[in-house]
Amino acid sequence: MFCTILLDIAKVRLQLQKKAVVGDAADAPKYRGLLGTMATIAREEGLAAPWNSIIPGLQRQCIYGGLRIRLYDPVIF
Template sequence: MPRICTIPLDTAKVRLQLQKKGVAGDGLALPKYRGLLGTVGTIAREEGLAAL
């Protein structure tokens, strides 16, 4: 699989993993990212494609 596909997915995976650690102490906060493709879409929409 070319890098253009794997790097954005890896970026999304890391964001999801970090979110789980950050939200663990706060039970009231809703997660910002939901699912792998939803995370890619959120990053692209909020930060632009270059962030991926």
């Protein structure tokens, strides 16, 4: 789960960058690819930066997982 949160952070930053670049095409993209994004985050914000969002990420996963488990039976059957 901890690895997937790191991948999710990189994915979200790439998605947000894509939306920003569409509006202003003059700037070169800051992040390039999954590994490049993770390396840029580590270089600019430090190795511990992705772990700052671990608590909100775990809370979101618990809510989504709990809802999925709780609503599975009433929705399917």
